[in-house]
Amino acid sequence: MSITRRSFIKSTGLALGYSLLPLSNLYSNSGQKQIGVCLVGLGNYSSTVLAPALQITKHCKLTGIVTGSPWKIPKWQKRYSIPDQNVYSYDTMHEIANNPEIDVIYIVVPTGLHAKYAIRAANAGKHVWCEKPMAKTEVECLSIIEACKKNKVKLTIGYRMQHELNTKTIIGWAKTKPYGNIKTLRAEIGYNVGNPARTWRLDSELGGGTMYDLGVYALNASRYTTGEEPISVSAKQMTTRPDIFTETDETTHFTLTFPSGAIAFGKTSVGKSMHELYVDCENGWYTLAPFSMYAGVQGKASDGTLLNIPVRNQQALQMDDDALSILNNTPVMVPGEEGMKDIRIVEAIYKAAKTDTEIKL
Structure with missing residues (x-):
């Protein structure tokens, strides 16, 4: 259904007073310009994590929203002082x-819709922040990258862990090798979800699946911990609840082999709680546990x-880093090519599991 911004406001009964809200102040207390951010998709991650972090x-500063749920608009406008002219539907x-108050469009919709709206954002001439995983397929990732290059806007993927300070230490160790060469690593992430709700995460068309949702953390960690790209992958997928997981994986095991000879054993599940990155080297070991939670890494x-090293808020740190790359016109920390590398491997993991063969990368 096509709903215009005007009908959004009208349908929710907003008083004229909302249109008289002051324009967002895009300058910090120090007088430095802040990047105006528009969130696309007002689901749980936007409402409980990103919007509070932007405060x-x-x-950067939250200056706009895009939603397909008119009833959410009054609450968001009241809480974050978002004026009518900065409220949009997916169709608008x-x-x-044409809005100078918005510099960045942050895509926070289901994975299967990332490409559609990231490309639309790039075509609007705005910088694009795309939540992980980047998209459902490598082809979709490439289409996002090309749209951003065509429109000369920056593209970054929401891998908050690459901004987290303890994780950055491990990323640095991939080069300095303080404990010698890596022999093996184990990256496991999972939660015991007793009765998962029927959401998009159980819908394969929308990019659902445990490997996409959680496993990509273990996959990305395997890559940034070794500092290498895998040359082969094997995988197995299983479920203990086939009545629920009819389209997507409940548990995925994958093994990555790297050029140096290092081997990564990854595991992800919504049937078991686990959260550790363990790295075994020639002259010692190191670990992060938990390694990708929102806090306490x-x-x-x-x-x-x-x-x-304490981190006040991972998402705030991530968005500030990405905002600085715009303000200073410097390369982003996590470009689209990084997100595409993971999705290429995710597709190979699903193929390897389906065919029960090792896939060369």
């Missing part, structure tokens, strides 16, 4: 091209080194 960022989001190494 404590230094270099192309009009953001910490770990240690075999020589007693602690990985416990």
Whole structure:
């Protein structure tokens, strides 16, 4: 159904007073310009994580929303002082091209819709922040990258862990190798979800599936921990609840082989709780447990080194880093090519599991 912004406001009974709200102040207390961010999709992650994080960022500010749910608009406008002219539907989001208060469009819709709306955002001439996983297929990832290049806008993928300080230490160790070469690593992430609701995460067409939703953290960790790209993958998928997981995987095991000889054992599930990255090297080991939760990421190494740098808010740090790349016109930390590399491997994991063969990459 096509719903215009005007009908959004009318259908929710907003008083004229909302249209008289002051324009967003796009300058911080220090007088530095802040990047105006528009969230596309007002689901749980936007409402409970990203929007609150934007209230404590230094270099960006929530200035607009795109939603297909008119009833959400009054609450968001009241809570975040978003004026009528910065409220859009999916059908009208192309009009953001004419809005100078919005610099970035952050795509936070189901994975299977990322490409559609990321391309629409790029065509509006706005920088694109796309939540992980980047898209459902490598072809879709490439289409996003090409649209952003064509419109000369920056593209970054929401891999918050690559901004997290303890994780950045491990990323650095991939080059310095303080404990020698990596022999094996184990990356496991999972939650015991007793009775998962019938949401898009159980819908294969929308990009649902445990490997896409959670497993991509273990996959990305395997890559940034080794600093290498895998050359082959094997995988197995299973479920203990076939009545629920009719289209998507409940549990996925995957094994990656790297050029150096390092081997990564990955596991992800919504049937078991687990959350650890463990790295075994020639001269020691190190671990992060948990390694990708929203808070409390910490770990240690075999020589007693602690990985416990506190991070106030991972998402705020991520968005500030990405805003600075725009303000300073510098390369983004996590470009679209990084997201596409993971999706290429995710597709290979599903193929390997289906055919029960090792896939060369």
